Amino acid sequence: MANPLTRKLEAFAPLPEADRRLIDDICRNPRDVGPREDLIREGDDPRDVQLILEGFACRYKLLPNGRRQITAYLIPGDFCDLHVFILRAMDHSIATLSPCRAVAIPRHRVLELTERPAIARALWWASLVDEAVLREWLVGVGARGADERIAHLLCELLMRLRTVGLATDGAYELPITQAELADTVGLTHIHVNRVLQRLRAEGSITLKGKQLVILDVDKLMAFSGFDVNYLHLSESNGKKEPCR
Amino acid sequence: MANPLTRKLEAFAPLPEADRRLIDDICRNPRDVGPREDLIREGDDPRDVQLILEGFACRYKLLPNGRRQITAYLIPGDFCDLHVFILRAMDHSIATLSPCRAVAIPRHRVLELTERPAIARALWWASLVDEAVLREWLVGVGARGADERIAHLLCELLMRLRTVGLATDGAYELPITQAELADTVGLTHIHVNRVLQRLRAEGSITLKGKQLVILDVDKLMAFSGFDVNYLHLSESNGKKEPCR
DNA sequence: CGGCAACTTGACAATGCTCAACGCGGGTGG
DNA sequence: CCACCCGCGTTGAGCATTGTCAAGTTGCCG
Secondary structure (H helix, E strand, O other): OOOHHHHHHHOOOOOOHHHHHHHHHHOOOOEEEOOOOEEEOOOOOOOOEEEEEEOOEEEEEEOOOOOEEEEEEEOOOOEOOOOHHHOOOOOOEEEEOOOEEEEEEOHHHHHHHHHOHHHHHHHHHHHHHHHHHHHHHHHHHHHOOHHHHHHHHHHHHHHHHHHOOOEEOOEEEOOOOHHHHHHHHOOOHHHHHHHHHHHHHOOOEEEEOOEEEEOOHHHHHHHHOOOHHHHOOHHHOOOOOOOO | OOOHHHHHHHOOOOOOHHHHHHHHHHOOOOEEEOOOOEEEOOOOOOOOEEEEEEOOEEEEEEOOOOOEEEEEEEOOOOEOOOOHHHOOOOOOEEEEOOOEEEEEEOHHHHHHHHHOHHHHHHHHHHHHHHHHHHHHHHHHHHHOOHHHHHHHHHHHHHHHHHHOOOEEOOEEEOOOOHHHHHHHHOOOHHHHHHHHHHHHHOOOEEEEOOEEEEOOHHHHHHHHOOOHHHHOOHHHOOOOOOOO
């Protein structure tokens, strides 16, 4: 299968063959990381940039009150922190959720990437999308009810996984626990469980083990108020009117 | 008073005199905008970049359920969207909260800015800070109780306004309504009101009209779990240990 | 002085949380 | 190969925080 980074960047614009080869070259010698391992910790000085090739990782922050908030999922093709090396210390941590395959890219190789105009533009686009996703999560936690919030997240993951070839129709693997989901959407794992039961009972999804199937994608998107536009996929321009 | 953009960027690193002059030049001919006016709307094609010189503006998103979520405050020295012109359509709107003074910077002038290495680095830093702020808001809404959440926001605004010279000690002007605060922190305006009453009753703050005073800054920061590090101000390195 | 927007307060309802317990399944060690 | 254990998922009962509705007050601006 194609390199997930290439697939993702080409969702923005096609890359020259030489650029694709550079990406393949950079992704040699990946390493396997077990589940629930920190890749970078808050307070660390960021050095190498991590790129996820397989599995799920996340950004998270621990609070004095003992709670944890996950602020992003990193899926295959996502960079941990392309631009942070300008900062002295990480303000959050990054950990694997599932077992992952990742590459640590040294800074000089990152610069090789950003010297290629097509890649640079695509990475720029990708970082704008990451920010849009973050905003959308804030909108969810701040203004959507529990059911819509979780349904929205499932829709988002579907779309993101599709662009790297990891979802077909409405089905994909969701290798995280309900407790991790809870830390993502700002609910307790118990409440997350109840919401998932409800979504199953309604016939919206099936979820056995780690296999998720969204039975009627359009319906779930409508229910959760999901509007693809924020992912800025080139195909999806102007499908829906924004709310006024 | 110095240009707020200059002040903000110099919180990262000092700028050459020529760069400061360029910024001053770009900020000529600002325009005044009334309160509650949209600067850019979701769906619009982003063209000029807006820079706020005075007043408060915000990013926000409207939901099908009628709710609104504010995802960022833009204060003097903040750009609306430095990097978005690569995208075809805005995925959120930007509006003034208070009366504002702003400049619309055409794209070619933005490029003039980014061609100056010191400015480019500082803008890069600023955009990382914006993202960190966004993450912190998500953490607040997802994992902090109502009182801590609001207190945390007040602390953040204090620090941000200080770097542009708009706060002294614990006092600053907060030109927004409680309803707008509510849309920011994901609560109802009624609950926000109760929390503010509580903070007043405790002697943590005073708030008369738009004048906010944080009576004991350290105490409020401790209470809300505020850790300056995420703002990446150069002075504030390693003051606190992150939670583990 | 009138009017409107923002703020305030109270009573009640709902959403989501806490605590506690139990089932299920996969992996490990005896 | 079986028994145990531990992590994950599930369920119930009662509680807390926050939302809803409704009404009243304050204060500013014309």
